[in-house]
Amino acid sequence: MSFLRLWSGNTACGIATWALPFVLGFAVSQDILSAIDLGLFLALRSLGFLAAVPIGGVMADRIGSRRIILASSLIAACGALLICIGLAWDGQAASLLIGAGVLLSGIGQGASRPVYQSIVPRVVPVADLQTANAALSLSVRGTILVGPAAATLIATAFGVTAAFLAIGVLWTISALLPPWPAEPRKQAGPSTPHAAYMRLFAEDFIEGYREARRHPWFFAALAALCAVVATGYSVTNVLVPVISADLFDDATLLACSVTAYMSGALVGAVVVSSWNPAKRGWWALAGLGSYALVPLSLLAAETFWIPMAAYALAGFGMELFNVIWFTAIQDGIAREKLARVSSLDFIVSYGLAPLGLSAIAPLSAFIGITPILVATAVICMLAAILASVAPTAAEFRLKRT
Structure with a gap:
C-alpha cells in the first residue's frame, strides 16, 4: 500500500509536469498568449527547474525526502494557481503573474524530481528496488502520453484556466498522497546565521x-547519458520533424516514431x-548505446519500417538503462546522501539537453543533415563504449573487498 501511494503521487507529479508546456502551447493556439510569451515562460520554467534541483537534493538529505515532496509539490500547485489568476487579468500584471506562476511550477518540478527517486529505498525493500523502479518508469512513460492529451482535452472542453486548475489539483495530490516513511533529520541550530x-x-x-x-561507474555512465541526451x-526533437515533412509532407514519421519509442520502452520496463x-x-550501457540506431535509421527514413524498428529498439534499450541506473544509484549510494547524488544526475543530464537542442539546427543547416546523423550515431555509440570500460562499470557497483 505504501508503494502504491508513492507510485500514485509520482504519477500525479509526472502528469502535471508534462501537461504544463502543452497547456501553455494550447493558450498560444487560442491567442491567449503570444509565441514570445511562450518562449519566455518556458525559459522561466527551465530556470526554476535547474535552480531547484540541487536545493531539493541537499534539503531532502538534511530534513527528509518526504518533506521536500510536500513543499515542492505545494509550491508547484501555488504556481498553477498564480497562472490561473494571471489569465483572469489583463496587461503587464497578467504577464508578471503568469511568469511568476510558471517559475514556481519549474521550482516545484525541479525540487521534486530527484527526491521522488531518493525516497524509493525508504518505502521499498532493497530486493524489490528494480521492480519498483520499473513500475515507476512505466508511470513516467504513461504520463508522457496521458499528461499532454488529458490537459489538451480539458483545455478544449472547459478552457485553459480549467486545465491549469487541474494541474494544481494534481500537484496537491502529489503533495498529500505519498506515504511518510521514517527518515532521519539533520538540521542546523536555530541560531545559525544566514551566511x-x-x-x-x-x-x-x-x-x-x-x-x-x-563510484567511478556513476560519472562514466552520466557522461554517456549526457552525450546521448x-x-x-x-x-529526435529537431530533425525528425524536418525529415518527416520532406519525405511524407506531414508529421507521419514524427508521430509514429514517438509511438514506436514508447512501445519499446513499455516492453523494456x-x-x-x-x-x-x-x-x-x-x-544498461548497451541499452543506452542502442540510441545510435535512431540517427542511423533516419538515413533510410524513406523505408518506413527501418526508423520504426530503430525507435522501438532504442525505447527498449533506454528503459533498460533507466531502470538499472536508478536501481544502482538507490542501492549503491549512501542512503543519507542519495538525494544529493540524484540531483547531480538531473542537473547534468537536464542541464546539457538545451545545448544540444540549440546547436543541432544551425549545425545541420551549415554542414547538412546526413553528417549530423552520422556524427550523432558515432557519439552515442562511443559514449556507451567508453563508459563501459570505466572501473566498476560492469556491475554499476563498487567491488567488494
Whole structure:
C-alpha cells in the first residue's frame, strides 16, 4: 500500500509536469498568449527547474525526502494557481503573474524530481528496488502520453484556466498522497546565521559530489547519458520533424516514431522488472548505446519500417538503462546522501539537453543533415563504449573487498 501511494503521487507529479508546456502551447493556439510569451515562460520554467534541483537534493538529505515532496509539490500547485489568476487579468500584471506562476511550477518540478527517486529505498525493500523502479518508469512513460492529451482535452472542453486548475489539483495530490516513511533529520541550530546556512548548503552539496565520485561507474555512465541526451534526443526533437515533412509532407514519421519509442520502452520496463542480469552495468550501457540506431535509421527514413524498428529498439534499450541506473544509484549510494547524488544526475543530464537542442539546427543547416546523423550515431555509440570500460562499470557497483 505504501508503494502504491508513492507510485500514485509520482504519477500525479509526472502528469502535471508534462501537461504544463502543452497547456501553455494550447493558450498560444487560442491567442491567449503570444509565441514570445511562450518562449519566455518556458525559459522561466527551465530556470526554476535547474535552480531547484540541487536545493531539493541537499534539503531532502538534511530534513527528509518526504518533506521536500510536500513543499515542492505545494509550491508547484501555488504556481498553477498564480497562472490561473494571471489569465483572469489583463496587461503587464497578467504577464508578471503568469511568469511568476510558471517559475514556481519549474521550482516545484525541479525540487521534486530527484527526491521522488531518493525516497524509493525508504518505502521499498532493497530486493524489490528494480521492480519498483520499473513500475515507476512505466508511470513516467504513461504520463508522457496521458499528461499532454488529458490537459489538451480539458483545455478544449472547459478552457485553459480549467486545465491549469487541474494541474494544481494534481500537484496537491502529489503533495498529500505519498506515504511518510521514517527518515532521519539533520538540521542546523536555530541560531545559525544566514551566511552559515549558505556555507552548510555548499558543504552538503560538495559532500554529495564526493560520494558520487567514490563510484567511478556513476560519472562514466552520466557522461554517456549526457552525450546521448545532448545529441540523440536533439536529433529526435529537431530533425525528425524536418525529415518527416520532406519525405511524407506531414508529421507521419514524427508521430509514429514517438509511438514506436514508447512501445519499446513499455516492453523494456516490463522485461527489466523481473530480470536482474549479472553484468547489469554493461547491459544498461548497451541499452543506452542502442540510441545510435535512431540517427542511423533516419538515413533510410524513406523505408518506413527501418526508423520504426530503430525507435522501438532504442525505447527498449533506454528503459533498460533507466531502470538499472536508478536501481544502482538507490542501492549503491549512501542512503543519507542519495538525494544529493540524484540531483547531480538531473542537473547534468537536464542541464546539457538545451545545448544540444540549440546547436543541432544551425549545425545541420551549415554542414547538412546526413553528417549530423552520422556524427550523432558515432557519439552515442562511443559514449556507451567508453563508459563501459570505466572501473566498476560492469556491475554499476563498487567491488567488494
